[in-house]
């Protein structure tokens with residue numbers, strides 16, 4: 001099954017032309033100087049910087065930490081955090097709200113909450129978007145937001161601090177172009193992920209006449225490919241992908257001309273395979289020449305995701321006894337690092353140092369069970385040499401990576417002071 005039964009973002013097609021958004025430049029040099037100092041205090045790590053400067057390796061006694069060459073905060077996340085902090089400084093006396101999470105990391109979201117930045121979504125929102133007005137500031141997260149939400153913010157004249165990453169906007173440009181050409185966007189991603197919901201809403205095009213289908217797995221892809229080649233049971237198709245297609249989507253009509261895009265944080269090898277399979281299916285149906293007009297694809301995985309995946313592959317060429325992947329459990333790019341790691345080496349997806357409870361007890365997120373579980377094993381036992389690989393998703397701050405590294409050393413009998421002095 002591709003898609004959870006979340007309401008389709010696209011059921012709200014654009015109706016009235018949007019007003020101009022009220023945007024304020026919060027990143028003035030004076031504000032940014034103060035922001036940088038605060039961000040550094042919250043998220044910087046001297047230990048991580050030291051290991052990075054040593055080519056990613058730190059050995060103390062019989063314990064070696066090996067850090068991936070690329071890990072942690074990406075440029076899009078850094079910018080989003082900077083903007084949120086800057087908004088707090090510029091609008092000291094105003095209520096500031098965030099749509100969902102700024103990025104998928106609980107520590108960063110907790111910090112923003114402590115700074116008085118409230119939320120307008122989730123189980124216990126501090127306010128409803130409908131209640132906000134011209135004195136309220138709304139922060140749009142790095143994933144972006146659906147067009148219906150953006151139009152609502154503009155209509156209510158809210159002050160918008162838009163932290164949407166430029167790489168996400170590149171995907172929007174692509175799916176808008178598909179819509180303009182009358183092509184259905186097939187989006188490789190999670191139908192419920194904020195970024196994919198935002199992208200899907202752009203796939204409708206400016207007049208709302210476009211269509212999209214979100215697919216997540218290669219099994220979904222094969223099902224769609226079969227339908228492209230020889231048709232199938234329309235009702236079964238619509239049931240299988242419920243919640244993952246645009247209003248009025250008809251597989252008999254809207255798979256005739258398709259363009260492929262992807263959530264920026266997917267696993268590159270899987271996205272490429274998915275593109276290959278869809279291209280082959282369209283060519284089987286329309287022939288080489290026909291497919292030129294009925295199929296397009298565009299790799300929209302962002303550079304930061306790519307670099308982190310490549311760096312992990314490179315690290316896995318070295319011997320590791322165990323791999324720790326640090327990040328928020330709902331982080332897409334982090335979960336793909338875990339998928340890469342677990343094919344080669346015992347891999348644990350942890351939120352931070354607190355997950356390393358004892359030498360033989362690790363709490364971690366199981367991607368297959370989709371829940372946190374506890375594994376009892378002796379990967380971290382201190383009485384024999386061990387090489388522990390560490391990497392982190394694009395939304396993980398360095399201070400959490402530092403705490404993890406320090407915890408590993410502590411469990412193996414090396415106190416923090418010794419790690420700092422090494």
Ligand code: SF4
Pocket residue numbers: 074075076077142165166167168264265302303304305333394
């Ligand atoms: S992971 Fe990629 S798309 Fe997401 S914020 Fe970072 S650079 Fe942007």
